[in-house]
Amino acid sequence: MKVSVIGTGYVGLVSGVCLASRGNHVTCVDVDSNKVASINNGIPPIHEEGLEDLLKQVIADGSFNASIDLESAVRNTDLTLLAVGTPFDGEHIDLSYIETASQQIGKALKSKSEFHTVVVKSTVVPGTTENVVGKILSEYSDREIGAQLGLGMNPEFLREGEAVTDFMNPDRIVIGAVDQTTSEAMHQMYAEFPDVDKLETSPRTAEMIKYTANSLLATLISFSNEIGNLCASISDVDIEEVMQGVWLDKRFSPLLNEQHDDLIRSGGNNKSRCIPGMTSYLRAGCGFGGSCFPKDVSALIAYGKQHDNTMQMLDAVMSINANQPKKLVDLTDNVLRRSIDDPVTDASTLKVALLGLAFKAGTDDVRDSAAIPVIEGLQQLGYRISAYDPIAMENARSALETAMSGNGSMDGVTMANGIVECIENADAIVVTTAWPEFQGLPKMVEKMDSQPYVIDGRRMFKPDDFKHYAGIGLQPSS
Numbered sequence: 001m002k003v004s005v006i007g008t009g010y011v012g013l014v015s016g017v018c019l020a021s022r023g024n025h026v027t028c029v030d031v032d033s034n035k036v037a038s039i040n041n042g043i044p045p046i047h048e049e050g051l052e053d054l055l056k057q058v059i060a061d062g063s064f065n066a067s068i069d070l071e072s073a074v075r076n077t078d079l080t081l082l083a084v085g086t087p088f089d090g091e092h093i094d095l096s097y098i099e100t101a102s103q104q105i106g107k108a109l110k111s112k113s114e115f116h117t118v119v120v121k122s123t124v125v126p127g128t129t130e131n132v133v134g135k136i137l138s139e140y141s142d143r144e145i146g147a148q149l150g151l152g153m154n155p156e157f158l159r160e161g162e163a164v165t166d167f168m169n170p171d172r173i174v175i176g177a178v179d180q181t182t183s184e185a186m187h188q189m190y191a192e193f194p195d196v197d198k199l200e201t202s203p204r205t206a207e208m209i210k211y212t213a214n215s216l217l218a219t220l221i222s223f224s225n226e227i228g229n230l231c232a233s234i235s236d237v238d239i240e241e242v243m244q245g246v247w248l249d250k251r252f253s254p255l256l257n258e259q260h261d262d263l264i265r266s267g268g269n270n271k272s273r274c275i276p277g278m279t280s281y282l283r284a285g286c287g288f289g290g291s292c293f294p295k296d297v298s299a300l301i302a303y304g305k306q307h308d309n310t311m312q313m314l315d316a317v318m319s320i321n322a323n324q325p326k327k328l329v330d331l332t333d334n335v336l337r338r339s340i341d342d343p344v345t346d347a348s349t350l351k352v353a354l355l356g357l358a359f360k361a362g363t364d365d366v367r368d369s370a371a372i373p374v375i376e377g378l379q380q381l382g383y384r385i386s387a388y389d390p391i392a393m394e395n396a397r398s399a400l401e402t403a404m405s406g407n408g409s410m411d412g413v414t415m416a417n418g419i420v421e422c423i424e425n426a427d428a429i430v431v432t433t434a435w436p437e438f439q440g441l442p443k444m445v446e447k448m449d450s451q452p453y454v455i456d457g458r459r460m461f462k463p464d465d466f467k468h469y470a471g472i473g474l475q476p477s478s
């Protein structure tokens, strides 16, 4: 099938490249000509494992190209996926990119005679596909939905950092078509995903499924953080052990019979268990970030208010999350002040090494990353900070410059060229992203003369990996 994708961000580019590798001919469109040029040269502007190889392959096969020409992309394809950003403007979901792109697609359809289907892949609040996108498309193309114009909603569930694997191996494909032709076109686009559960539903339900899924996962994280913060205020209770005890309930990690023995073993009692990915959300840390959870939960809260439903639980989820970076800042300040002989020491004589700027491992995305408020908080307390991330340095530098322009400058914050430079002469090392590259930290710290405190914001280490350790959800030893 011939598909055009509007927007070449994490979702648009990954969807476009993956769909091209599975039987479709895809043109990805973006307003950013630098992105388009880079993509056509086989260099993805974002970091995702496996994306560059797949992009080069589909370009070589002739099944994929990128363009800035939306009109001809729409004219020369049968189905258009809308994958532009839907940020939160502080009060509601901001649909301006969706509206502009819908107008452009509608105008492009005026110069085409064949039936054309438009499918919303961006995350949008219920009703947007029909009441906003559908309305604009009809108005600008002079076509009626169902007559010469098809409309549908197909939410995307890929996770940044694992985007290609997730897209190629989806748990489910949600098909929210308004008309029968669109339903058939979506099935055809996904024809090479034969074994995946396909859920046919209304566009509104499709829109709601995406928000509900993200809100539930965010809730699990804030719930774990709330319990973790309680654990941190009492002695001898570690949130990691508490949560492990919770997961070992067979409703969270089902016991498997002998024929599933190849699955993960829990150890100990020789019984096999399936440890669902959901348990990774049932852990405490310095909070969720990224381009989806914060904005999607906020958008659902605002949508609820518009419909006279106060989303009390989701309000709490956001407020716990907003405080979580401060928990890490306070923990760092607390252990640093206790570890130095002279409590009046000027904080600017102390160096904090911060490891991890991306909102999670595997991505260069720093949008709403907890590392940014942690750096700001430590800077405000006067500490000197050296920060490092394996791949998100460039994005983090501009995010920090923007975040800190309000309070002066990046004074006292330096970006290190590597982990060794970052932790050199550090009085404390704060871990904000669980990058596999940081696994070697215990050995590196062991070799240091000073034996700095390691403050683990992601609980990726064990307390006895270091001489001086403090972690979220664990009271620091005195």
Ligand SMILES: NC(=O)c1ccc[n+]([C@@H]2O[C@H](COP(=O)([O-])OP(=O)(O)OC[C@H]3O[C@@H](n4cnc5c(N)ncnc54)[C@H](O)[C@@H]3O)[C@@H](O)[C@H]2O)c1
Pocket (backbone or CB within 6 Å): 006, 007, 008, 009, 010, 011, 012, 029, 030, 031, 032, 035, 070, 083, 084, 085, 086, 097, 100, 101, 104, 121, 122, 123, 124, 156, 157, 158, 159, 160, 291, 292
């Ligand atoms: N990032 C994720 O992990 C993820 C996962 C699932 C769903 N989503 C949803 O998918 C949507 C896109 O997210 P993203 O992270 O890929 O966004 P993004 O900001 O990374 O990319 C959006 C792209 O759209 C382009 N664009 C904007 N207006 C355009 C127009 N009129 N014509 C052509 N290009 C245009 C921008 O230049 C940009 O490159 C959002 O609604 C998001 O909530 C994101």
